[in-house]
Amino acid sequence: MYHNVILPAVISVLLAAPAVAIEPTLGARLGTSMVDISAALSADGYEMTSFAQAGERIEIQAVKGGARHEVSIDARSGEVVNHARTPRQMDVYASKNGHRWQLNFDPRTGNILRIKAGD
Numbered sequence: 633m634y635h636n637v638i639l640p641a642v643i644s645v646l647l648a649a650p651a652v653a654i655e656p657t658l659g660a661r662l663g664t665s666m667v668d669i670s671a672a673l674s675a676d677g678y679e680m681t682s683f684a685q686a687g688e689r690i691e692i693q694a695v696k697g698g699a700r701h702e703v704s705i706d707a708r709s710g711e712v713v714n715h716a717r718t719p720r721q722m723d724v725y726a727s728k729n730g731h732r733w734q735l736n737f738d739p740r741t742g743n744i745l746r747i748k749a750g751d
Contacts, residue, residue, distance in 0.1 A: 656694070656703045656715050664690070664710040689713075698738070 656662065662672045669692060670680045678694040678701065685691075690705040704714035724735045732750035737743060 656701060656712050658712055658715060660712045661710045662703075662705055662712060664705075664707060668710070669705065 656673065656678070662669045666680075666683045669683070669690070673680055673692075673694050676696075678696045680692055680694045681700075682693040683690070685707060688707045690707050692703050692705065694701045694703065700718040702714075702716045702718075703712055705711065706713050722737055724737070726733045726735070734746075734748040734750060735744055736746040736748075738745055
């Protein structure tokens with residue numbers, strides 16, 4: 633009796649594909665629909681912020697840990713064909729009237745995190 637209960641439970645867990653965490657690495661299959669892709673990314677802690685499909689490409693943006701990710705997916709196979717990550721903060725250097733400035737901002741929100749005046 634014990635084996636008759638365990639085997640069906642193990643099979644059901646293995647067949648729950650959307651619950652498996654998948655990193656958006658090149659060649660990873662995330663799916664071909666917005667629902668499948670969102671579920672695959674959510675299982676790994678990503679939050680999908682935009683979804684666009686044009687021809688044979690699906691372009692998505694997602695956020696994880698404050699970093700923004702841009703992912704291109706083949707619409708037919710569901711495979712990741714390009715992945716770019718934007719860091720949690722970006723530095724911009726500028727100079728005006730002989731003064732140098734350093735600005736740190738959040739690329740996800742555009743909020744300035746710090747402004748530092750240089751020499």
